[in-house]
Amino acid sequence: MKPSLQLLDYSILQQCMHCGMCLPACPTYDATKKERHSPRGRISLMRAVADDELKISPAFADEMSYCLGCLACQTACPAGVDYSNLLETARAEVQSAGLNQTFTSRFWRAVTIRGLFMRPRLLRFAGRLLWLYQRLGLQTAFRMIGLTKLLPKDLRRLEPQCPTIATKFSPQLIRPVESPAKKQHRVALLTGCVQDLVFADINRDTADVLLANGCEVHTPPVQPCCGSLHAHNGEADAAKTLAKRMIDLFPPSQFDAIITNAGGCGNHLRHYGSLLAEDPVYAPLAKLWDAKLRDIHEWMMEHGCRAPQAGLGDLTVTYHDSCHLTHGQKVTQQPRDLLKLIPGLRLVELPEANWCCGSAGIYNITQPEQSEQLLVRKIGHVLGTGATVLATANPGCHLQIARGLRQAGSAVTLLQPVTLLARAYRKEKMTESMTA
């Protein structure tokens, strides 16, 4: 069955009573003050499609693409509208209508979403090539002699944004099974795609934090993509395939928790139940999967995360909420509480902490202008806090804000809460061994 607004349960659309409470929470409405760029405006367009009053048009496709999918509207909505479901259905319908696609956008979709992000080994191989390109100085050389100018326009724009690939990926840093001194829980660790290629060390930090809190950590070296990229971009079938592969690799009954440390992936990962609701074999497994899925901060605070005995010196830290962690997964207080466990760390609130930074999946690639405006706004607030460290818990936000800080010539360091906590535990260990 093709995803379609007309086949969707109509009461999901009706749930929106267009009161407008979402308007001040929406970054695109804030930018343009036009109703079609607001959540209730977009829902009215979706409803018009469902009512057969509007055809899927290029303008409709544009609008669905202009939405960040940050889900701030879901936090603001008293009526509990399932906007995420509506947006994914609308985007899938745009996708199957074949609208709004140039040859190049189709090509890149084929290479990335349908190619690399379906094949984890191939993705790592591509990552390794990119690493070589960056490591051997080719990037610098190519840029100097202007060779990058030969790249197609889209790639040329993106080339400077390309993140630095990590020297070691997750399997080189984390053994398939690692056990703590005293085992209390058995958990699976999801290493992610971008997280694995760019921030494998953060996966290591996550494992360390889990180990320091009595969790036996299972980290299979080859893991599929969770499918969030696919679902958010209208590729529902691929998303289902990936969800099944994931469940096969991590049978949920075998773990106390399945841990994710990337806000964007996590929000998708905990909805496998609805994604696979119509699959006779996987539906019950997916339901169990959802019940076991935990964001790392959520899991740690749920089980009384141990405060480290050593700190990292006097540190002023501010925290940026990843949209899908706070609006999607409703994990808002836990990362802050986790940071506050670190001795000597002072947490200052970031103004508009839960306002999107413009990364939003591949939004910074598809809507560069709007993305840049949001980034500039975010950086302004970060600099205003006077903090020396900005903590955030999503690879997309991490890359985007780090780039913004570089552009602004700022010395603020970007770290993830688990990294700070893992460093404190390491410091603690060092102090212990020194006193011993």
Place this chain on the structure above:
Amino acid sequence: MPSPDPAVLARLRAIVGEAHVLTSPEDTIPYGFDGTAALKGPAGVVVLPGSTAEVSAVVRLACELNVPIVTRGSGTGLSGGSVPSEGCLVLCLTRLDKVISVDAANLTVRAQCGAITAAIDAAANKHGLFYPPDPGSMKISTIGGNVAENSGGLRGLKYGVTRDYVMGLEVVLPDGRIAHFGNACVKDVAGYSMKDLFIGSEGTLGIITEVLLKVVPRPAARRTMLASYDRMEDAAQTVSDIIAAKIIPCTLEFLDRMTIGCVEDYAKIGLPRDCAALLLMETDGHPSAVADEAEQMLALARARGARDVRVARDEAEALRLASARRSAFSALARVRPTTILEDVTVPRDKLAEMVSFVAEVAKKHRLLVGTFGHMGDGNLHPTFLTDERNTDEMARVHEALEEIVTKTLALGGTITGEHGVGLAKKAWLRRQVGEHSHDLMREIKRAWDPRNLLNPGKIFD
């Protein structure tokens, strides 16, 4: 405007600029409704002017072409006042969003019509001043819309409604002339009070483009309290007791069980789901007066059998409670697909009677209802949770509404306390105000706007 004439569009674009004339269905469909359930209309062309002069020029053009105009701000109205009518031009004023100035010497704020209500209070706050009217949608609604609908809010009992704060208006008349009414003088009896005619006129007499508002010193202290009851009557009686004790609190809001459950599902702030009524009370003013009044209010609530009474710990909790209350209407939409909100108001001492009548009517017609509202000023919001696609159930909703209106009028009440007549309540207006008053309203409209170009079909046909 049906299939807009390219020549007309060109003239509109020349006035407001290319980007501010919307014609494609993807652009205009989202302007086909406001915050009222189950009402929509075709917004053929949407024009977003950037100045009073542009508003005037658009009105002149519409006048020349005999095209009706439906004015809107943020579209949060709850009586269908800004729902487009057939063949109209939608004039959206959200670009005129500046708070122009705060005059601390004369205690006034001057703002463009599209300024957000909460932004006006925020600007006043910087000078230690206070703009009290706080409709549920204050973070989104525009001040022009508030004046046009004479909006209320949670502070009606002590501070009154929007009308009590309007000192002056700039209005574009139906023929495009720009008129000014009122001024910064507290006392002004020069001729008819024309500004008062425009307050609550729902866009039928003129287009408000700028407002001069009264502000008051910001209260130095505030205390918020919450009392829960096993019987709605006890909550209502507590309110009567408080007023009998010569206390005028700024807020006395109530929620019934259904509403409490929905609000708690959304806000998750620990409201007790198992009580029959929740009373949110707030007193503000001089710190010692506030402390004294709060003490008395708590005692009165306990004496009336409140099963739990507590004081908000700090400003943050007080804010959470007030914003949870503001979300009540939208939160009720969680239960069923369609949410029909009423706004009947009765003299304060009849409120308990009205609340139990609503519950009986809902039971009789087998309908789900959530009721909440302003217990201090008799303004209640019975909200039917239904499904517009179920014709049988909708017929029962209409019967129930009819009975509620009849009872309200019998108790000396009004069909709308703060939402306006718009489309939703016009069938009952004549019954409430009587034929002479109704005829006079229509005569004024006819004299002022003889071609019926401004928001036709609203308030009356």
